[in-house]
Amino acid sequence: MNDAGTTFLAALEARLPPDTLRAPEPRHLSEPRGKFPGRAAAVALPRSAAEVSTILAACHAARVAVVPVGGGTGLVGGQVMTDGPLPLLLSTERMTAIRAVHPSENVLVAEAGAILADVQAAAEGAGRLFPLSLASEGSARIGGLLSTNAGGLNVLRYGTARELCLGVEAVLADGSVMNGLRRLRKDNTGYDLRHLLIGAEGTLGIITAASLKLLPRPAAYATAILTVPHPEAALALLGRAGAHAPGLVEAFELISGESLRFLAETMPDLRRPVPKAEWLVLMELGLPPGLDGTALLEAIFADGAERGLVEDGVLAQSEAQRQDIWTLRESIPEANRRIGAIASHDVALPLSHVATFIEEAAAALRPFGIRINCFGHLGDGNLHFNVFPAAGRVRGDYADAAADITRIVHDLVAAHEGSFSAEHGVGRLKVADLERYGDPVKLAAMRAIKAALDPHGILNPGAVLRM
Amino acid sequence: MNDAGTTFLAALEARLPPDTLRAPEPRHLSEPRGKFPGRAAAVALPRSAAEVSTILAACHAARVAVVPVGGGTGLVGGQVMTDGPLPLLLSTERMTAIRAVHPSENVLVAEAGAILADVQAAAEGAGRLFPLSLASEGSARIGGLLSTNAGGLNVLRYGTARELCLGVEAVLADGSVMNGLRRLRKDNTGYDLRHLLIGAEGTLGIITAASLKLLPRPAAYATAILTVPHPEAALALLGRAGAHAPGLVEAFELISGESLRFLAETMPDLRRPVPKAEWLVLMELGLPPGLDGTALLEAIFADGAERGLVEDGVLAQSEAQRQDIWTLRESIPEANRRIGAIASHDVALPLSHVATFIEEAAAALRPFGIRINCFGHLGDGNLHFNVFPAAGRVRGDYADAAADITRIVHDLVAAHEGSFSAEHGVGRLKVADLERYGDPVKLAAMRAIKAALDPHGILNPGAVLRM
Known part of the structure; x- marks a missing residue:
């Protein structure tokens, strides 16, 4: 090189x-x-x-x-x-064009540089929904979102970026251009190179455009923030929500008491339309016409309350209240940034292991004298398990402990058959984690594929796989 | 070798x-x-x-x-x-075990030899749905369904086999065992080899087990068979159905007048609870509790009728009537078999090209003196465009024409940016089609990957790629 x-x-x-x-x-x-x-x-x-x-x-x-x-x-x-x-x-x-919108096909074709918010807006302009939604949607670009298989807030109903992509145009290492911009729901004609490029973080090719799935927009949303006694109750409540509203739960986000305290500390003026509690969930349903969202949320609440799964709650009574709830949720990362994390973890667990993992990880880290803000996309089993200095202390006090903390968290994730990177990818930060926790056969196959498609190793060297 | x-x-x-x-x-x-x-x-x-x-x-x-x-x-x-x-x-x-069912995670883990109907039953036993459904579900096995990325009747709502798989255990060409049986909704830790093996038809590895997504069961189904003036109207009706019932349309199947005549000829005792027409659609909604399916179907019908998209119809008033409708639909392949096709095509088109394709293909084939039974998964743009002898003639009369007919159909599909294999795969039948219609850069990349993962070419030689 x-x-x-x-x-x-x-x-x-x-x-x-x-x-x-x-x-x-x-x-x-x-x-x-x-x-x-x-x-x-x-x-x-x-x-x-x-x-x-x-x-x-x-x-x-x-x-x-x-x-x-x-x-x-x-x-x-x-x-x-x-x-x-x-x-x-x-x-x-410079490649920001939305090349085409096909409302009758529920398809939009965008170039890699198109910003997610612009794609969302183009879909909305055609009366459709592009459901990928995450905090950085105002600057994240489609090519990067696909290359990292981005997740975000609505994966529970609509899947990650991967599931929203019908085809890609990509340039491979030698400069050859693969035209895979199909607008088809079914196409079984050889290996699915789309899915190989998606999530490869630019190490196998550069996605230059993509055809994306659009969806019908729900007629209305029903949104609530609910206090729950513990994460296990939250997951049982998700099961009840699925019974009352099969296929309609769009978001099921965990918020911790620490999240609320961090928000109060760093953004005292932010509206926090929620009861105080150690654990809360933000639940949102996307409704077809003819279903009464308030009644549905109340039925889920009543069912959950009877089973001891939910204690209190606020149902959004207006779009403004709904936005307040979402602003609260989406402000957590900024609050975390202001507090200053010792170590951040983007982990996924099988749903039935989530609650145990949270308890075990908290217990294992207690000796470090830290605070944990555990929040995220609970419905997907995806926790942002972030570790902060105790009150009155600063990140620098823990410089020697950060690596140990991450090792403890990731070892525990692995013991629970989880993932050390749910939605952020490997990048350069987690190359060693992939080597430690990844299946060795999978890693060998990845290296063989990398060598086959990029024999000189020019594409994003050092990302995902060690140079 | x-x-x-x-x-x-x-x-x-x-x-x-x-x-x-x-x-x-x-x-x-x-x-x-x-x-x-x-x-x-x-x-x-x-x-x-x-x-x-x-x-x-x-x-x-x-x-x-x-x-x-x-x-x-x-x-x-x-x-x-x-x-x-x-x-x-x-x-x-012999590898037919359902290793585990995790209702609280909406996950089931099955070995490759598990039969689809048994997986469906295990899901149902846990109060869940495994939505993959197709005519051969009584004998098709999970490993083959994944290796061919099977489609079927409910792709419109739930996706193909690929979208229903969270992870695979697979044995690669050299005998190494890749343990990818994760039960996670999000896992961005390196290249997605699951999706590479899915649809590779056993040429890159042998899937031995898979973790599969389960879904909540709809509270009820609402099913109708509707007569439409032409396929374009059917597709516009699908758009209206999406507006009335966003995310709830599970099946939207095209049935032709020829389908009905073939059924009448070959299975005269079959109940055919449908009006006579040249084009019909079978529409099914999967409903959450609290929505009146009959009212919803009637609203879609009224909306469609006002726009001239639908002419007549039968709404299933009971589970028995619903089953009659589905039996009719699922008997079409057997009726075709009894009539004896000259050439069968499993094609996919962008939705907005479907109607034009049907017209153009029929016009192009008219000189051959044939009958066309065009049916299938219209909501996915997936047509089974099958060509039969004229009444009174037999398949043997067309022996010289079959290849020309397929060439005409597939050329037209390619001109409309479609796929010559929507859900059946490439196998050995369509290797030449892949060479003719496939993107050359994609083909070169496929060959490089095949050589990297199976350097001696022992896995299913001659399938997908020429030996």
């Missing part, structure tokens, strides 16, 4: 339209948690798959590393290369 | 429990359409992934071909090898 040196860049520049290569800006070299200081020789800003092809073919021939950059919101350092040969960045920021 | 000769088989036999290797039975060497006469040296009947591992490791070392066999219901010859070195068959018929 070679640096993206001046001779290489000059030759590449001559093959591209003017102003395609630039000096990287700080935003191209950083990531939200500031753990990975990026470095690069230049950033390429292609306008089309053909230009991406020119760039990759040149990098492939010259053994130059390429790091794909989307909205830059990823939390595991997949978008920044901190060591090794000096890479070329490839940003999708 | 070598024959599975007597020396090889004797050595393998010594490493396996008694009675694991046998002479193949006729059922192991045939497929439903009788197009591919199979041949094999022996059939292995392993009881576990460990035994599958022993078998594949031996075949890998000796360069002996292995053909995986499930329920044998595949329609494209994926389960029979007609030429090349004499292979060993590997049947999953």
Whole structure:
């Protein structure tokens, strides 16, 4: 592997339209948690798959590393290369077109640089729903969302990014362009390379466009925040909600008492329309016409209360109240940021192990003298199990303990047949975790596939798999 | 590649429990359409992934071909090898355990040889739904259903087999066992080999077990058969149904007048509770508690009638009537078999191209003097576009025309950005179609992956990719 040196860049520049290569800006070299200081020789800003092809073919021939950059919101350092040969960045920021909306097919075709909020808006403009929804939707781009198989708030009903993608156009390591932009619900014609590229974090190819599933918009939403005695009760309540409203539960989010205290401490002016409790769930139903959402929530509440699964609650009586509830939920990551985590974990567990895991992990970490804010997408078994300094102490006090804390949490996750990365991916942060916890046969197969599709290893080196 | 000769088989036999290797039975060497006469040296009947591992490791070392066999219901010859070195068959018929049902997680873990109907029953026994449903569900096995990414009747709401699988245990070509039997809704820890193996038709590994998604059972179904003026109206009606019942339409099947005539001719005693028409749709809604299905169907009908999309219809008033409607639909393939098709096509189209495709294909084939029975999963854009002799003529009269007919149909499908195999797969029947219509970059990547994961090419040689 070679640096993206001046001779290489000059030759590449001559093959591209003017102003395609630039000096990287700080935003191209950083990531939200500031753990990975990026470095690069230049950033390429292609306008089309053909230009991406020119760039990759040149990098492939010259053994130059390429790091794909989307909205830059990823939390595991997949978008920044901190060591090794000096890479070329490839940003999708100029490929933002929504190429087509097909309401009668429930399909939208977007380029990789399209911002999620713009895709959501285009779907809404056509009377449809693109259900992928997450805190960074105002800056995250479709290519990155697919490459990391993003999750978020509505996975419970609609699946992750993977499940919302019908096809991809992608450029492979040697510059060849795979046209897989099909708009079909069924297509059994050979290996599903779409699903191989989705979640590969730019290490097997660069997604340049995607055809995405749209859905009918629910006629109304019914939203509540409920206090529960413990997480196990919350999960039993989810089961009851599924019986009352099969297929209609869109979100089932866990909020902890610590979440509320962090919000009170860091954002005292935020409306917190919820009872005080150690455990709460935010439940939202997406309703067809003709179902009374309030009655349905009340029935779930009554059923849950009778079984001791729910104690108190607030049902949103207006869209404004619904937005207050969601703002509360979506402010938790910012509150966490202001408190300053020692270690953050994005874990998934089989649903029946979630409650035990939370208890065991809290007990195992107690000796460290920490606070835990455990929240997240409970309906998916996906917890953001984040660890903070005790009140009055600071992150720096725990510098020596952070790695041990993460090891304890991830070992416990593995013991419960869980995942050390539910929705954030591997990036550069969790390469060692993948080596430690991943199935060795799967890892060997991944390496074989990587070598087959990117024989010179130019695509996002060091992400997912060690260089 | 070598024959599975007597020396090889004797050595393998010594490493396996008694009675694991046998002479193949006729059922192991045939497929439903009788197009591919199979041949094999022996059939292995392993009881576990460990035994599958022993078998594949031996075949890998000796360069002996292995053909995986499930329920044998595949329609494209994926389960029979007609030429090349004499292979060993590997049947999953002894690996039928449902290892676990986790109702609180909505997960079921089944071995590859479990029959679909048994999995459905186990789900129902736990108060849950496993929604994969197709005509051969009484004999099709989970391993084959996943390896071919089976579709069927409820894809519109629940997706294909792929979307219903959370994880797989699989044995790779060299005998290594990949344990991917996770029960997680989110797991972004490296390349998604599950989705690579699903739909690979046993050419990249042999799935030995899978964790499957269960769903809440709808509280009730509302089912109707409706006559429509033409397929375009049917698709517009589907859009209206989505507005009235977002997310609740489980099935939207096209039935042609020819379907009804074939049924009348071949099964005169079958109840046909439907008005005569040239085009009909079977629509089924899966309802949450509290929604009146009859009122909902009537509202969709009234809306559609006002727009000229629907002309007449029968709403099932009882479970018996519902079953009559479904029996009618599910008898069409048997009626086709009795009439005797010249050529069958399992195609998918973007929804907005379906109606035009049907017209253009019928016009293009008219000079052949044939009958067309076009039916199938209209809501998925998946048509079974099957071509039959004119009344009074027989299949043999068209022997010279069959290939031309298929070429015309598939060329037209390709022109409409469709797929020549929506749900049946490639097998051995459609290898040339994949070469003709497949994206060349995708094909090259498929070959690279095949060579990386199965370097000696022992797994199902000749299926999907040419040997």
